[in-house]
Amino acid sequence: MFNSLQDKLETAFKKLKGQGKITEINVSETLKDVRRALVEADVSYKVANTFMKTVKDKAMGQNVLNAVKPQELMLKIVYDELADLMGREPAPLVLKNKPAVILMSGLQGSGKTTFSGKLARRLKSKGMHPLLVACDVYRPAAIEQLKVVGNSVEVPVYSDEGNMDPVQIALDGIAHAKEEHRDVVIVDTAGRLAVDEKMMDEIATIRQAIRPDETLFVVDAMTGQDAVNTAREFNDRIDFDGVILTKLDGDTRGGAALTIREVVHKPIKFVGVGEKMQDIQDFDPEGMASRILGMGDLGELAKRIQEIYDVKEAEAIEKKLRTNKFDFEDFLKQIQNIKKMGNIKDLASMLPGVGKALKDVDIDNSAFKSIEAIIYSMTPYERKHPDEINGMRRQRIAKGSGTSLQEVNRLMKQFADTRKVMKAVTSGGKNPQKMMQQMRQAKAMMKQGGRR
Ligand SMILES: Nc1nc2c(ncn2[C@@H]2O[C@H](COP(=O)(O)OP(=O)(O)OP(=O)(O)O)[C@@H](O)[C@H]2O)c(=O)[nH]1
Ligand SMILES: [Mg+2]
Known part of the structure; x- marks a missing residue:
């Protein structure tokens, strides 16, 4: 980013x-x-x-x-x-109605349908019961696409094939949500190739008819100043509540993220950072400023970690760490967890100073492959007793995993470091402030360890 x-x-x-x-x-x-x-x-x-x-x-x-x-x-x-x-304070969604209604708007290909799915997944994880409504009646495969997206996040989709009236579909969808006791409705609409009057009229009419809690304008960050201009035109016409900036994972220069708020006086609420359903982040101006200046974003990292670890698991790990029983089996499990947290490069960029160091390094989640191979080449005994993996054992493990002694040594060091970081993170519990403070300490500790 x-x-x-x-x-x-x-x-x-x-x-x-x-x-x-x-x-x-x-x-x-x-x-x-x-x-x-x-x-x-x-x-x-x-x-x-x-x-x-x-x-x-x-x-x-x-x-x-x-x-x-x-x-x-x-x-x-x-x-x-x-x-x-960028607005200083995060701007969360304000959902009041029963059911609450969220209306998507934006140009063709900006990421409305994808974001609808991401948001549904996010709201569901917070205990809500979303319904997706398919109001794109123009593009042939649009309804099907929303169904695929809905299916992947296990959220139902309301559609009415053959009905060409998006206003009616939106109203019917909300009525359906009431019947089914869904508490939040996400209305996906048709994209506009460019800002054209007929399409603008349509979104304005839908908005008037359904009076959404939130009208969100979705825009592709890669389009730079064009994104800002489009935002201005949409805002003049439909007076939206917030902006969703997508494709921030790509080669974005960042201008849109920095300027939109200043130009339309509406907050950016979320950003999209990939094509997968978990690639969504709350937009936090302070965190973003910190990332832009290469100072990392520990707040976002702490949030991701909390999403993955439930309290029970954290307690179990914490106990193991305390009693020095954290072993390679646990380490392997942590790798699976990290993979679930999303793109590894993006995660790393949240650590102060790390994002830049990794800028030209081509890492993705397959970077774990050799680590996993090394661990799988250990005997069960070795996995349970990391401290007993001596030079001879390391040689054998290197051979067995098709890696080198250096790689095995590096992993042993990483394992020791991970113990330290995990200790800090898990004992932070559900308190992000404390967690961040402890992560900083852990980082300092690792630095010292490296110097020895
Ligand atoms: N890299 C990346 N790709 C994204 C992101 N969000 C969406 N996309 C991709 O962008 C393309 C268009 O996304 P859609 O969600 O179909 O866009 P849309 O606004 O619904 O498009 P129309 O329905 O045609 O108006 C798809 O290939 C998505 O996978 C993102 O945050 N990052
Ligand atoms: Mg779409």
Whole structure:
């Protein structure tokens, strides 16, 4: 996510770091670099200029030049401005009606149908009972696509094949939800190739008829400033409640994420980070600012971890760690869990400083293959007693798994580190604050361990 922007901002701040004493000239040079980075990330000139002016005023107001740690203060100011630019506070869905109704809108191929499924899955995991409603009556396979999506997240789909009136289908779908005691209805609509009057009329009419709790505008982040312009046009016409930014996993420059809020004064509520149903994240401006500046996003990571671990499992692991019984069987189980958490590269980017280090590394979940092979080459006894895996055993394991001694050694080290991190994470329980604090400690511990 936003690799090139991250790179450029880091370079900008590095320049500042190299200076013994920073001067007004260094600061304005850094600011110029930051501005250029924003514009290259497809942030509009207007927004970039306003941004720079605010940062500059703040820097002068807080007397950066005489600050104890001027570089850090500058970074903090830019971080704050980025977070403010994106709205600062997360904007959760506001669902009041029974059933609550969520209406999707957006251009063709922006990701409405996919996101409808992701959202249904998400709401279901929170104990709600969603119903998906298929109002795309134009594209031949649209209804079928929603059914496939619904099926994959085990959420029912209401459709009315042959009925060409999306308003009526939406109303019928909501009535059906009432009968079936579904408490939230997600209405998927037809895409527009471009902003065209007839289609705009249709979505406006649906909206008037069903009075949704939330009208969401879905937009492809890869389209940069076009995304922002489309958002403006949709907002003028249907006054939506929030934005869904999809395809943030791709080679997105980031401009849309940074600018939309400022231009339409509506919050980004979720982002899509992949084609799979679990690839959805709450949009958190502070977390995003932190990620853009290469500072990681431990909040999001903690959330993912909590999604996977139930309390019981966490307690069991915690006990094992406490009594030093955490072994390779458990480790293997953790790998399965991590795979469930989603794309590994995306997860890694939430760790401070790690995202960038992995930027050019081609890792995906198959990276676990050799690790799994090594563990499968251990005897059951060895898996249960990791501390007894000596040099000779390591040699044998390397041969058996078709890897090398170095790889086995590396895994042994990773295993030891994982124990430490897991210890911190599991004892954090359900308290993300505590968990984050402990993860930081664990990270520091691992660093020390590495130096020894
Ligand atoms: N990489 C990536 N692909 C996505 C994401 N969201 C959707 N897609 C893909 O984008 C394509 C279009 O998604 P759809 O959900 O069909 O889009 P739509 O808005 O419903 O399109 P229409 O119904 O034609 O208007 C599909 O191939 C999806 O798999 C995302 O967050 N990341
Ligand atoms: Mg669709």
